[in-house]
Amino acid sequence: MSGPIEPQWNLLPDDPEAFFGLSGEYDLRDLKRKYNSFIRQFKPERFPEEFQKIRAAFERLNDALRYHERPGTSVIQPDQQFDWKFNEPTKQNPQPEKRPPELVEPREFPFPDDARPVERSDSLSAQSDPQPLHERISVESLPGIFEDLKQKEEKTPYDYYTLAVLADIRQEETHAFAYWLLEGLQAHPDEPALFELLRQYFANQPDPDGLPELLEATSRAVRTDRYYYLTERAWDELLCHDAFSDFREHLETCEANLLDHRIDHMLVFYLHILKTAVWKASDHWLREKFGEIEAHYDRLPYWAEEEIDFLEQINLYRSQRSEFLEGGPVRAMIDQAIFDYCTKRESDADRSFLECQNQLVSLEEEVLREFNVPEKDFGIVLYLWERISSEVLERIAEELYPEQTESLEVQAKKLGHRLLTEGVGIRYQVLHSLALILGLGVLGSIGLIIYFLVHILDSFWMNSLKIFGVVIADFAALLIYSLLQDRVILGHYRSWWRFELMRFYQTKWFPLHDLADELAQLKSIKVGDEEREGLDKIAEAMRKDIGLFLYVNAQRLLTACH
Template sequence: MSGPIEPQWSLLPDDPEAFFGLSGEYDLRDLKRKYNSYIRQFKPERFPEEFQNIRAAFERLNDALRYHERPRSSSIQPDLQFDWNFNELTHQDPQSGELPPELVKPRAFPWPDDAHPVERSDGLSAQSDPQRLHERINVESLPGIFEDLKQKEEKSPYDYYTLAVLSDVQQEKTHSFAYWLLEGLQAHPDEPALFELLRQYFANQPASDGLPELLEATARIIRTDRFYYLTERAWDELLRHDAFSDFREHLETCEANLLDHRIDHMLVFYLHILKTAVWKASDHWLREKFGEIEAHYDRLPYWAEEEIDFLEQINQYRSQRSEFLEGGPIRAMIDQAIFDYCTQRESDADRSFLECQNQLVSLEEEVLREFDVPQEDFGIALYLWERISSDVLERIADDLDPEQTDSLEIRAKKLGHRLLTDGVGTRFRIFHYSFAILGIGIFGTIGLMIYYLIYILDSFWINLLKIFGIMIADFVILLLVGALQDWVIRGYYRSWWRFELMRYYQTQWFPLHDLAAELEQIKSIKVGDEEREGLDKIAEAMRKDVGLFLFVNAQRLLTACQ
């Protein structure tokens, strides 16, 4: 069997589609499948550089797919080798989705005072370049080339790219690279390479100092709906590290500059940003943004339904979070893993989640004690945990389930036989028979009520009172029997069946709820001539056992890691 295929690293960063082997029509699911197959091979702990390259390529395509943007190459070739002709913006039909030039044209470019192009006193003009740039670099100083390019009145897109690069060499003020690209986009609004370079600049975690001012400057240049696609990653950084009130103020300032009438990119942006914002934002702001998404639900892409459901569950969990945390330290650990998954970068969030799984397995008794059975409703927390587990597992192992020689039905029968014959199985059988006898006794009172009915005419009121007395007594006995039966079953489950199930999951894997459904359907097993029942009761307890669910899923995930 051949080993894993070595990725074509030479295709990055310019051709991420070819790197992932994608062509023609593909969607987010196809991209994620390819991405997961690579990062299972190049884990961040062992191959940090390779992982970062794979992650950057994935984010680039993922962003483009979510925003319905065409992925573009960011490679910039010299103007003598790459034809960057600037086409003046023409008036468009409003239904085409493009704004007329008078709306797109930005204000004067807001350069910082100490970074604005300066006038030269020697009167030299850089309108014509008799030498190619790479030739000039060999004979002239970089500061001289930089000053000459700044003097040019008609700069090409490549000139602005060169100025951006040289500004880094000159060590100008923070974000000077991005400001030069912005000035280039002001002069050449339709230039895709400058746009893509600026988008990658925002995506590569720029310095937080001065970032809000850079975003506001960008909103005065890129005033269309594409502003969200361009700057999304920078907003992620601000939301992680700044107070939410500051984040909201900066975002509102930028949005006030946008003139585009479209909202598709805005909706995708808020679907993305709410995953983190829901933990920091005010209830009023969250209601407003969830309301906007709901009002324009018909404009959202196909994948949005699952994302909206997840966001709503997070928001609901947040409202019940304080109650969940009252249960003990294990719950606080689980809560932290959920929080990290929503607010941290993927590799950091995965690491936090895996560390939590390791602790859940090592703290077996504490987990089972803190999540005793039966329990209050943990439906929302379990939904989030299952969703996160599934997402992390896809990035860890290709084949999540070990090969099974027997079907679920056969293995469930073997497990059921052990549960009802070993340990407390014999005592449960005696207990079950005693309740059966008690049930026969209760039903036997029906004959007594029939007897009283036959002779009801002899003493109508007395016999009628006897009948009602027997009915009430039977009802009370049934309630007491049901409560006693539940109490005994819970005791047996805690003392034996739960640990047998945990031992089963050390070597086998079937989804817990599937196994419970199979045991419930089997209901009883035959031992010799005897029919032993009770598997449906065990299945019911399994479904309520949050501790068992957390433990077996943690074991499965850690086994996949190994």
């Protein structure tokens, strides 16, 4: 069997599409499938540098696909951009498009005084044939080149890129690199390379000092809804580290500068940040943003339905969170894993979730005690846990459900036989004996009722009273039996069946609900001439058993990790 194929690292960062083997029409699912196959091979704890390269390439394409941008565009395209010559573009620079007056008013960016553009010197303007930049670097000082470029009257997009790089080298001011790119976008609106360079700057966790001011300056330079695509990653950082009231104030200030009537990018942006914001925002703000998404649901892409469902479930869990946490420390550990998954970077969130699985397996008794049966309906926790588990599994294991040597039907029959013939399964049959006796008693009562009805005319009131008494007695007997049956079944489930199910999942894997459905369908097993029932009752208890679900799910994840 051949080993895994070594990725073509030389394609990064310029050609992420080719790196993932994508071309033509592809969507988020195709990208995610390719990405997962790579990170299963290059796990972050073993290959941190390789993982970071893969993750950066994935985020670049993922962001572009979500916002319907053109993915995979190289930062410096020879047919679009300028070469290293000081004043000679390889392609005629198009004239800036005419914009409404409100888009071209002077914008004040907070440059340091010595970094602002100044008048060009006579000596510089007299140059008829300036040297290529790479030649000038070998003979001139970088500060001199920087000053000459600042004085140049008509700068190309590449000039602004060069100024940004030189300003970054000089470390004049925080975010000087980004501010020069903004100057370039002001002079060359919608220039693709400058736009992509600025987007990558925001995506690479820039210094949080001065970041709100930079985002506001960007909103005055890029005033269409593409602003959200451009700055999304920077808003992620602010949301994680700032108080939500500050985050909301900064966002509202920037959004007030946007003039574009389109909302497609805005909707995608809110779908993204709500995953974290739902834990920090006020109820009023959340209702407002969920309302905007619902009002424009028809404008959202196909993948948004699943994301909206997840966000709504997270929001619902948040409303039940305090009640859920009252159950004990295991629940607090589960809550932390869910919180981390929504607020941390993917690799950190996955690590937190898997560490929680390891603890759940080691704290078997505590898990079963805190999630006793029957339990209050916390189905929302099961939904979130299963959803998160599936996503983590896709990144750590190629096969979610390992191939079994025997079918679910065969395994369920063997398990059912053991549940009803071993341990308390033998004592459970006493309950069925009681049911048989009760059934005979009910039949006898029906005979008495018929007898009294035949002679009801002889003594109407007396026989009516007897019939009423028999009916009440039967009803009471059935009620007592039902209560007794539930208590016995629950006691047997806690003391024996639950542990047998856990033992089953130490070596086998089938989805828990599928196994429960199969046991319910079997309902009984045959031992010799005796029909032993109760599998449907066990299946009913299994579906309510959150602790069992958490335990077997942890077993599955840890097995996949190994």
